[in-house]
Amino acid sequence: MRKSLQVARKFKQLVLLFSVFCVGTLPVAAQMNDPQADARAPRGGTVTEAEADRGLPVIANLPADRTTKSQFSERASTNRTLKNIPAEISSKNSFLAYIEIATGATLDVFGRNLFTGVPSTFAPVEGAQVNGDYVIGSGDEIQIRGWGMISVDVNVTVDRSGAIYIPRIGAVKVAGVKYRDLQGVLKQAVGKNYSNFDLSASVAQTRALQIYVVGNAVRPGTYTLNSMSTLLNAMFTSGGPSANGSMRRIELKRAGVTITTFDLYDLLVRGDKSRDASLQDGDVIYIPEVGPLVALTGNVKTPAIYELNGEASVADLVGWAGGVESAADMRQIIVEKSVNNTYQRLATLQAERGKMGDVLSSLPVRGADVIRLFSPSAVAVQTRLDKEFVRLSGEVNKSGVFEIKKGETLRELMFRMGGTTDVGYIYAAQLRRESVRRAQQLRLDEIATRFERDVDAAATARLSGATDRETIATQAAETERQRRLADKLRSVKAEGRIVLEMSDRNAELKNLPDLALQDGDTIFIPRKPDTVDVLGSVFQGGSFIFKSRRAVKDYLELAGGVTASADASEMYVIRADGTARGGNGWFSGVNSIAVNPGDTVVVPEKIDRSNLRQSIKEWTAIFYQFGLGAAGLKVLQN
CATH class of the missing domain: 3.10.560.10 (Outer membrane lipoprotein wza domain like)
Known part of the structure; x- marks a missing residue:
C-alpha cells in the first residue's frame, strides 16, 4: 500500500513538471479547440524574462485587428481554393431517387448546374471596377491626387472612425459616402483652405468583409469576401444550395432583420437579379430547406425537377422548362400525370405559342407530382424519300445535282448525262456515299x-x-x-x-x-x-x-x-x-x-x-x- 502511494506521488510530480514545461503551448492548443480563447488572451504587454524562464507564454504586442491588402489576397486565394472541395452532402435527395425509379430517367434539379465549377464566376480581383453606388467604409484604401495651389499624391486608408487624414488638410470623414460622390466631398473639404486646384480620388483597394452562409448550403461556413460582393457572389462562393436546400427562398439577414429574399428562378428564367443585394460585414445568408418538388419530363426543352414556391400550374412548369421541344412545336401535345404509378391523361392540346397557356394554367400541380408532356408526332422516324438526288462533277459533259430514277445505276446515269469530256479518266472514277463513310x-x-x-x-x-x-x-x-x-x-x-x-x-x-x-x-x-x-x-x-x-x-x-x-x-x-x-x-x-x-x-x-x-x-x-x-x-x- 505504501509503495503504491509513493508511485502515485512520483507520477503526480511528473505530470506537474510536464505541465510547467509545456505551458507555453497550451494557449495555442486551446485556441484550436476553444474559439473564445483568443478573446480571453491579453492583447498587449510583455512578460519578463524571469517569467519566460519559468515556462510562461511570452505575449508580444499585437497589431490592430485590420485586414491588410496582402491578407485579403491570401483570404481571397483561400476562398478560390474552397471551390474545388467536393461537397460532402449527398447530391441526391429521396425525391430524386424516387423520380429516377418512377420515370426511368435521371432528372437534374433545375438550376443546380448554375453552381457547377463555382466560384469561377466570383473573382475578388484587386483591379475590379468599383461601382458608383459603392459605399466607402472603414478599411478602404483611397488614392488622392491633387494639383494647382496644392500638390497631393497619397494613398490613405479609412480608419475605424470613418475618416481619412490628408496632409495639410486634416481629417475628412468619408465613411458612408458613395463612390460617385467621393471626389466632390474631398474637393469641398480641401476648398475650405485652398482655391484654384483640382483633384481626383479613386478606390485603390476595397476593404474585406466577413459573412456567414448557413442552412442547407453545399459548403456552409464563414467567408471573407470583397466588399463589393453581393448575395449572389456569396452563393457562388459557397457552392449554392445543397440537395436539400431551397433555390427559391434564400434570405439575407442583417442584425436579425431579413433584408431581401432571393428567388434563383428569377435569375434562371428571366435573367432578373433585381432582388440581389450588396453585402455588409457580419451579414448572414440563410438557405432554408427545399420546398415541394415536382418532376416534368417528356417533350420539353429542359426536363427536370422543379421547386414550387406557392401555387403553380403546368403552365408554370412548361415556362420554367423553356417550352416544348422544337420537334413538338405546332403539333399535338398530351399532358399526363402519374397517379398510382400510372400515367393518366389530363389534357390534349395543340402546341401553338400563345394558345397553350389557358389550358395549361387550368392544370394545378402539387408537391411530388410527376407530369409528362408527350407529342407522338415528335418521335423521330426515318423520313421516306420520294425523290433522290446525286451530285455529278469533274470532267463530265453535264455537272450539277440531278434527280435519279428508282434503281438507276451509275452506268445508266453517266450515259443519260452525256458521258465525260475528252480528258475524263473513267478508270479513276470516284463514287462516295455517306453511309459508307460513317x-x-x-x-x-x-x-x-x-x-x-x-x-x-x-x-x-x-x-x-x-x-x-x-x-x-x-x-x-x-x-x-x-x-x-x-x-x-x-x-x-x-x-x-x-x-x-x-x-x-x-x-x-x-x-x-x-x-x-x-x-x-x-x-x-x-x-x-x-x-x-x-x-x-x-x-x-x-x-x-x-x-x-x-x-x-x-x-x-x-x-x-x-x-x-x-x-x-x-x-x-x-x-x-x-x-x-x-x-x-x-x-x-x-x-x-x-x-x-x-x-x-x-x-x-x-x-x-x-x-x-x-x-x-x-x-x-x-x-x-x-x-x-x-x-x-x-x-x-x-
Missing part, C-alpha cells in the same frame, strides 16, 4: 483505339522488366514514337469511296459497274493524269511521268532504288481506281506489274515485329479497302 470511320476509330491500347499495354510490359536507365529511356522513346503514330492514325478521315474495280486505264463508260445509286451519292470523274507516284523507302520519292512501256521496276529506278531499310518483298501498287495490287503472296514480286496513270508504288520499311512498329503494313490494307489510297499513306509518311 461505317469506314467507325472502323478506323475502332482500329486506332485498339492500336493505342496495345501500345500502352506493351509499354507497361516492357518497362516493368527494365532496370537500367538506358533501357528505360529507349523504351520510353519508342513508346512516344508509337503514340505519335497513333495520333496520326486518328487524323486519317474516311472518304466513303466505293471501289469500282475497273479493268485498266482504257476503261470506258460501258465498263462502269451496274451499281444502284442512292440519295446523296457523289460522283467525280478526274482529269486523266500524266504521272505515277512512288512513296516509301526509296532514295527520291515523288511523281514521275507515265509511259506505257514502263513497269514498277522502272519507276523504282527513277526514284533511285530502294533503301537499305526497305522491305522489297512487301512492295505493292495502289491503283487509281482504289484497288491494290501485289505480287505472289500478299505484297511481293511486283517489279514486272504494269502501271496505269495515277497509280502509286509503295515501298514499306522493314518492321521489327517484336515491338509493335506496325506502321504501314497493317494499315495499308485498311487504307486501300476504304478507298483512302495514297492520301492515307501520306499521313503516316509526314
Whole structure:
C-alpha cells in the first residue's frame, strides 16, 4: 500500500513538471479547440524574462485587428481554393431517387448546374471596377491626387472612425459616402483652405468583409469576401444550395432583420437579379430547406425537377422548362400525370405559342407530382424519300445535282448525262456515299483505339522488366514514337469511296459497274493524269511521268532504288481506281506489274515485329479497302 502511494506521488510530480514545461503551448492548443480563447488572451504587454524562464507564454504586442491588402489576397486565394472541395452532402435527395425509379430517367434539379465549377464566376480581383453606388467604409484604401495651389499624391486608408487624414488638410470623414460622390466631398473639404486646384480620388483597394452562409448550403461556413460582393457572389462562393436546400427562398439577414429574399428562378428564367443585394460585414445568408418538388419530363426543352414556391400550374412548369421541344412545336401535345404509378391523361392540346397557356394554367400541380408532356408526332422516324438526288462533277459533259430514277445505276446515269469530256479518266472514277463513310470511320476509330491500347499495354510490359536507365529511356522513346503514330492514325478521315474495280486505264463508260445509286451519292470523274507516284523507302520519292512501256521496276529506278531499310518483298501498287495490287503472296514480286496513270508504288520499311512498329503494313490494307489510297499513306509518311 505504501509503495503504491509513493508511485502515485512520483507520477503526480511528473505530470506537474510536464505541465510547467509545456505551458507555453497550451494557449495555442486551446485556441484550436476553444474559439473564445483568443478573446480571453491579453492583447498587449510583455512578460519578463524571469517569467519566460519559468515556462510562461511570452505575449508580444499585437497589431490592430485590420485586414491588410496582402491578407485579403491570401483570404481571397483561400476562398478560390474552397471551390474545388467536393461537397460532402449527398447530391441526391429521396425525391430524386424516387423520380429516377418512377420515370426511368435521371432528372437534374433545375438550376443546380448554375453552381457547377463555382466560384469561377466570383473573382475578388484587386483591379475590379468599383461601382458608383459603392459605399466607402472603414478599411478602404483611397488614392488622392491633387494639383494647382496644392500638390497631393497619397494613398490613405479609412480608419475605424470613418475618416481619412490628408496632409495639410486634416481629417475628412468619408465613411458612408458613395463612390460617385467621393471626389466632390474631398474637393469641398480641401476648398475650405485652398482655391484654384483640382483633384481626383479613386478606390485603390476595397476593404474585406466577413459573412456567414448557413442552412442547407453545399459548403456552409464563414467567408471573407470583397466588399463589393453581393448575395449572389456569396452563393457562388459557397457552392449554392445543397440537395436539400431551397433555390427559391434564400434570405439575407442583417442584425436579425431579413433584408431581401432571393428567388434563383428569377435569375434562371428571366435573367432578373433585381432582388440581389450588396453585402455588409457580419451579414448572414440563410438557405432554408427545399420546398415541394415536382418532376416534368417528356417533350420539353429542359426536363427536370422543379421547386414550387406557392401555387403553380403546368403552365408554370412548361415556362420554367423553356417550352416544348422544337420537334413538338405546332403539333399535338398530351399532358399526363402519374397517379398510382400510372400515367393518366389530363389534357390534349395543340402546341401553338400563345394558345397553350389557358389550358395549361387550368392544370394545378402539387408537391411530388410527376407530369409528362408527350407529342407522338415528335418521335423521330426515318423520313421516306420520294425523290433522290446525286451530285455529278469533274470532267463530265453535264455537272450539277440531278434527280435519279428508282434503281438507276451509275452506268445508266453517266450515259443519260452525256458521258465525260475528252480528258475524263473513267478508270479513276470516284463514287462516295455517306453511309459508307460513317461505317469506314467507325472502323478506323475502332482500329486506332485498339492500336493505342496495345501500345500502352506493351509499354507497361516492357518497362516493368527494365532496370537500367538506358533501357528505360529507349523504351520510353519508342513508346512516344508509337503514340505519335497513333495520333496520326486518328487524323486519317474516311472518304466513303466505293471501289469500282475497273479493268485498266482504257476503261470506258460501258465498263462502269451496274451499281444502284442512292440519295446523296457523289460522283467525280478526274482529269486523266500524266504521272505515277512512288512513296516509301526509296532514295527520291515523288511523281514521275507515265509511259506505257514502263513497269514498277522502272519507276523504282527513277526514284533511285530502294533503301537499305526497305522491305522489297512487301512492295505493292495502289491503283487509281482504289484497288491494290501485289505480287505472289500478299505484297511481293511486283517489279514486272504494269502501271496505269495515277497509280502509286509503295515501298514499306522493314518492321521489327517484336515491338509493335506496325506502321504501314497493317494499315495499308485498311487504307486501300476504304478507298483512302495514297492520301492515307501520306499521313503516316509526314
